Amino acid sequence: MTERSFADRVGRVSPSATLAISNKAATLEADGVDVVDLSVGEPDFDTPEAIKDAANEALAAGETGYTPSNGIPPLREAIAEKFAADGLDFYGPENVVVTPGGKQALFELFQTLVDTGDEVVLFDPAWVSYEAMVKLADGTPVHVDTARHDFALEPALDDLAEAVTDQTKLLVLNSPGNPHGCIYSEKALEGVRDLAVDYDITVISDEIYDQITYTDEALPRIGTLDGMADRTLTVNGFSKAYAMTGWRLGYYGAPESIVEQAGKIHSHSVSCATSFVQHAGVTALREVDEEVEEMVDAFAERREFLLSAFADHGVDVVEPQGAFYMMVPVSEDDQQWCDDAISDAHVATVPGSAFGTPGYARLSYANSKERLGEALDRLDEYGLI
Numbered sequence: 134m135t136e137r138s139f140a141d142r143v144g145r146v147s148p149s150a151t152l153a154i155s156n157k158a159a160t161l162e163a164d165g166v167d168v169v170d171l172s173v174g175e176p177d178f179d180t181p182e183a184i185k186d187a188a189n190e191a192l193a194a195g196e197t198g199y200t201p202s203n204g205i206p207p208l209r210e211a212i213a214e215k216f217a218a219d220g221l222d223f224y225g226p227e228n229v230v231v232t233p234g235g236k237q238a239l240f241e242l243f244q245t246l247v248d249t250g251d252e253v254v255l256f257d258p259a260w261v262s263y264e265a266m267v268k269l270a271d272g273t274p275v276h277v278d279t280a281r282h283d284f285a286l287e288p289a290l291d292d293l294a295e296a297v298t299d300q301t302k303l304l305v306l307n308s309p310g311n312p313h314g315c316i317y318s319e320k321a322l323e324g325v326r327d328l329a330v331d332y333d334i335t336v337i338s339d340e341i342y343d344q345i346t347y348t349d350e351a352l353p354r355i356g357t358l359d360g361m362a363d364r365t366l367t368v369n370g371f372s373k374a375y376a377m378t379g380w381r382l383g384y385y386g387a388p389e390s391i392v393e394q395a396g397k398i399h400s401h402s403v404s405c406a407t408s409f410v411q412h413a414g415v416t417a418l419r420e421v422d423e424e425v426e427e428m429v430d431a432f433a434e435r436r437e438f439l440l441s442a443f444a445d446h447g448v449d450v451v452e453p454q455g456a457f458y459m460m461v462p463v464s465e466d467d468q469q470w471c472d473d474a475i476s477d478a479h480v481a482t483v484p485g486s487a488f489g490t491p492g493y494a495r496l497s498y499a500n501s502k503e504r505l506g507e508a509l510d511r512l513d514e515y516g517l518i
């Protein structure tokens with residue numbers, strides 16, 4: 134057989150580290166082993182009934198064809214209203230693009246803005262796919278560490294000032310953040326804003342966990358700051374807040390010039406997001422609050438449970454303020470720790486090094502308290518905590 138050659142771009146990226154863990158968990162489970170899976174980034178709840186009903190109704194009404202590429206008008210209007218309620222009132226429906234998942238929104242934005250040699254700043258630990266997306270767009274990721282400041286952004290601003298150059302095209306913020314659950318303060322965002330304006334940098338604000346927070350304060354959003362409306366691209370989606378990971382529905386808001394250019398990537402790749410799913414999205418945004426609150430309350434309770442259990446074990450964990458992950462300090466060789474955790478204790482976690490921060494394991498608490506307790510017992514039994 135002739136040797137197949139592949140494009141350089143696929144050689145630049147590795148398969149998702151979370152996928153490798155899930156595969157290992159699946160292999161063990163296939164052998165009858167009971168694995169407590171704390172590696173997954175998805176709510177353990179079913180999608181709220183009203184959303185499912187809306188999808189069924191849309192299907193019954195024959196909503197099965199292509200939609201306008203950027204999304205059906207009622208959904209773009211509902212999204213623009215959500216943006217306005219969050220203080221991002223400069224995104225009208227014409228600034229909104231509906232995508233099959235937030236991931237696709239991010240992918241399209243990187244493809245649209247990043248050229249060879251362009252630098253993209255990521256704050257480590259950073260969600261695994263940002264770096265891959267930058268590389269797939271021929272860009273150069275530039276990492277700014279926040280781990281040594283307990284994942285806070287403000288103390289890392291000096292490092293950020295050193296990291297930005299005339300080649301810096303984009304900067305990615307994710308607050309509340311995966312994998313650490315921290316929320317960036319308004320003051321920190323102001324510091325980022327000052328640099329973004331000085332260096333003419335566009336900012337992607339990934340706000341996919343914005344509805345899952347454990348504070349009473351409004352979430353600081355960089356787009357609301359003076360001087361940022363025209364340079365902020367806000368990404369969001371339905372997967373996390375509405376337990377809709379498999380539906381694949383997300384969106385972004387951006388200045389019209391970007392919507393126009395990114396629209397080429399969107400229409401030539403996915404055409405549009407799934408039609409009846411978009412109708413369900415309208416119902417999610419307009420009618421589903423209570424279930425979101427219930428899910429957030431459940432996450433909050435599990436977070437408390439884990440934090441106090443780790444404190445009892447003398448493990449000092451930075452309190453997450455949002456999302457449903459925490460970064461637990463483990464041994465320096467976090468890969469080995471995670472390997473032992475899954476092989477011996479049958480607890481699946483993701484090594485911090487997958488997010489650019491060795492020495493930690495990311496635990497997702499999108500799992501019942503009973504299972505979280507079981508995981509802790511097992512980690513304890515094998516001397517891992």
Ligand SMILES: Cc1ncc(COP(=O)(O)O)c(C=O)c1O
Binds near residue numbers: 233236307339369378
């Ligand atoms: C930080 C972050 N952004 C974006 C996404 C993409 O989510 P989806 O494509 O399901 O909307 C995820 C999913 O894990 C995430 O953690």
